[in-house]
Amino acid sequence: MDRDRSEYYTFEKMPDDSQTYDPSAFARPSVTADIVIYTLREKRLHVLLIRRKAWPFEGTWAIPGGFVRPDETLDQAAKRELREETGVSGVVLEQLRAFGDPGRDPRTRVITVAYTALIPSDRVVLRADTDAADARWFAVDDLPRPLAFDHDEILAEALRSLRERVERENITRGLLPVRFTLTQMQDVYEALLGRPLDKRNFRKWALGSGLVRGTGQETRGPHRPALLYEFASPSLRAADVVPA
Amino acid sequence: MDRDRSEYYTFEKMPDDSQTYDPSAFARPSVTADIVIYTLREKRLHVLLIRRKAWPFEGTWAIPGGFVRPDETLDQAAKRELREETGVSGVVLEQLRAFGDPGRDPRTRVITVAYTALIPSDRVVLRADTDAADARWFAVDDLPRPLAFDHDEILAEALRSLRERVERENITRGLLPVRFTLTQMQDVYEALLGRPLDKRNFRKWALGSGLVRGTGQETRGPHRPALLYEFASPSLRAADVVPA
DNA sequence: TAAATAGTGTCTATAAGACACTATTCT
């Protein structure tokens, strides 16, 4: 091992315990799944937070989540926690990444696998809106800091990832109802990108790209009706949707 | 809970054990960090695999990795394992995602956090090349299947992610030496994208984008010398590089 | 008829892609 390490990466063998290492020799970490749930309210991107009722971080706001059970996949755990803590199901879940710094949870070593979910603005019926206190939507640019654990970091990363994906994926589908107007769709894009878009250019792009297709239907209201559109491709990946 | 679930996502409270759940009530999983190490050899993208010496999957090829220790971050664990198993350090590591299906490891529940690393083609000195048998480079389109655990899936996902990132990041930096010719750089892009690129268009793009800048130096060989370039921005994120 | 929202077209600038030959060095 006397090769010049600053000039060459070497592969000469070093003491290798990976084949013989006994996992039970070290305390195992707990593993949780946390879910960042986005929706659009009044043209602003919001996340759902729950107020913690117990130590640690009692009374502070946190991303919903919980422990992964021995017999379920990480995706299943995320779906289950989402359902248990918020009653939401049938939502597209996307894994962000794992967060696992020692000390991020004062109880014990906890590694969390963070997910993001998008739910349509017209289908949000949050009981806590009236009930208040224990579950609330917060605009992503107006969060109650500090959050529990390292949830500030997770939310920052989730938002960065979301914005990155906006341009190259049909990511807005998850935030829109089945049928929607082009104005609603533009609102979603503007909220996600954080900047205003030109109406004519946006519509040219949305229609020209074949992303959406017109339904016959129209909206009603005290003003000119708008045509309703739907997404053209099937695209909701089966694996991401809970059957029931 | 009598609202029409097919029409509305509801947030009415369901039995919620997340606040009172005792993590020690369930067996905790083991957590590992696995690293997919890419390099370019003879214009083809290769990954480093090691042959397992012990049960399970004894004798089959696997991605290097090992258990995360209680006092280290996930990133540190990945760097340590990379160093221990291959002697490589000072490499950019990027977390891919966690893989944690029950049963992916026959020993016990093991959740792995997968990383990707890129190392430059000219600095690869793999002892096992002559020694053989226990650590080898494989072209990504010619892998020894089946691999151990769910490593087929991890490699497929890593490659998908790598190709996705090629277009929008300076990802090739990790695969190139400090100084390189534009032909070498084009080789990297072609290997990663899996298709040939036009030489003139590539050079126009590489130079015009300000990504690289010429050094004064030239190569030598039995043919016309080529100008050597280097990346313009500092850009290697400090957190990704092991200091020593 | 006022308020509110929907809907529509052109021009310009930039980026990406197709395409083939000459230049330099060494043996």
Add this chain to the structure above:
DNA sequence: AGAATAGTGTCTTATAGACACTATTTA
């Protein structure tokens, strides 16, 4: 002189962005 690799420019096409007014409905 031949082998090997480096290096170079134009035209076309597609895409994104700037930019402002008319249309329809209900109260």
